[in-house]
Amino acid sequence: MPFTRLGLRTELLDAIKTLGYAAPMPIQEKSLPESMAGRDVIGSAMTGSGKTMAFTLPLLQRLLDDRDKDPHKGGPRVRALVLVPTRELAAQVEKSVGELARNSPVKCALIIGGASFTTQRDALKKGAEVVVATPGRLLDLIRGGSLHLSDVKVVVLDEADRMLDMGFMPDVRRIMKLLPVARQTMMFSATIPPEVERVVNEFMRSPVRVEVDRPRSTATTVTQALFPVTEGQKGELLAAVVKSDGVDSVIVFTRTKARADYVAHCLGRRDIACGVLHSDLSQKERDKAMQDFRDGKLTILVATDLAARGLDVPEVSHVINYDVPEHAEDYVHRIGRTGRAMTEGDAVTLVSFEEERLIPSIEAFIGQPIPRKALPGFAYRVPPRLHTYTAPMSSKFRLRRVIPRGGSSKFRR
Structure with missing residues (x-):
């Protein structure tokens, strides 16, 4: 199935074409219809299978659709949040968001430890609607009054099992409790052990499970x-x-x-x-x-x-x-x-x-x-x-x- 049959906006289709992607990968093809319909999604697929685009596309589609309905939406309010376990992964997700949003006014801020607080605050003030963050630094900015989550409509937990392994789940819980109840939640990861499902299901509403490869399998390539x-x-x-x-x-x-x-x-x-x-x-x-x-x-x-x-x-x-x-x-x-x-x-x-x-x-x-x-x-x-x-x-x-x-x-x- 080509990307053109998934109901994506022209801005996103043009960005996908520029990046050289001809057709969606299996995790994208299976999850996009569910996530673009606003449902909560738990996605399980092998690392390198295209999970980042699987949550970035519906996230951007939602923000752009909201802008069409109300031109005043956008600006200095954070409306989408992506939580990841490591700084390197955060930087890659932020890059992916930027590449897919290149034909739109949506801006993204990278919030990670080890980087300048001033630079991150400035990015938020300039109107970042998407925030890609590691849990610790995000909480620092929230406590300092530089970031508010009351307008978030979409939240993504990327590599949730690694966040559990690294001891971030208490911080993740604190962040999730600050979010509006009326929101869409997506979780994508290479493996989804039962303890992660229990933690994540606290914050998801009847999530749709999308599984492409066995969580224990290795890539055939x-x-x-x-x-x-x-x-x-x-x-x-x-x-x-x-x-x-x-x-x-x-x-x-x-x-x-x-x-x-x-x-x-x-x-x-x-x-x-x-x-x-x-x-x-x-x-x-x-x-x-x-x-x-x-x-x-x-x-x-x-x-x-x-x-x-x-x-x-x-x-x-x-x-x-x-x-x-x-x-x-x-x-x-x-x-x-x-x-x-x-x-x-x-x-x-x-x-x-x-x-x-x-x-x-x-x-x-x-x-x-x-x-x-x-x-x-x-x-x-x-x-x-x-x-x-x-x-x-x-x-x-x-x-x-x-x-x-x-x-x-x-x-x-």
Whole structure:
């Protein structure tokens, strides 16, 4: 079905054509009729499937329709709010809103921590009708009297499960309670666990569920592989992989900020340039790393799971998990950075012996085994384990030391 049959306004259709989109993606085709009719929507689809446009289009359609009915609507009142978990995702959503609203008078403000309060207040004063925000900074501006939510007609919770994981749900609840009762609420996310549904349903009215892919599935355009290796050789193997033919643009994921810095140092020692992205860096440093990666000045970005959600970087050829993620959901989100919008990509996971215990739960979660491979020509000190790991029987039992009672104990006096 083409976009022209979805009832979108001319301003939006022209913007879509300029961006080069010929037809809606499945999540857009299924959700737009519901959301454009004003219904609350819970959308579940894989990362990279077009969720951002799925909520941005109906949001802008609503604002522009309201302007036609009442030309005085618009101006300095915030009428649409998009809440996201991270600054990087907020910046991408704000960019998407701007691109789709290019042929309209609708303005958007980006409200995130680490940026100037003055700049954000000025953006609101200039008449931003759409606010894309992280919860903490939004509450700061509300408490300071710089932002009011009494005119909001549409609210979007993007990546709600990640907001739950990051501990933002108390702030989200505070914000939702400040919104008018008469509003439309949309929630889009790669996965929707039951606890998120319970939280979100507090603030939604008979929501329509739209599900495209199984929440646990990985994109069919991503080729996955496990590379078993000792912990001591991970750095060497990583360097060898990124130097391989066909590896053009890489995101390397680590479990912690310290590990991200360590990996960047290991690559630097081998004269491999890379950027680093984690929450200990200033907003300016994070923005520069992302921009250099997008512009191709850097072909490798080392990141924590902070960056695993929502980042839309075209043509990422490889995702490499330097550390196996502790949670299977994070595996899905990480490898979703490649193979986006139906392009092909590769996801490589370096697995030490100590991390083998995490693989069965990931394979069970995604519903498929992940092939094990060895990198040709790499000088392994220990031959890689290329068969499925099975925990020894002894690991399934807890050994207890029995201390004899009575006078036989040498500790008794």
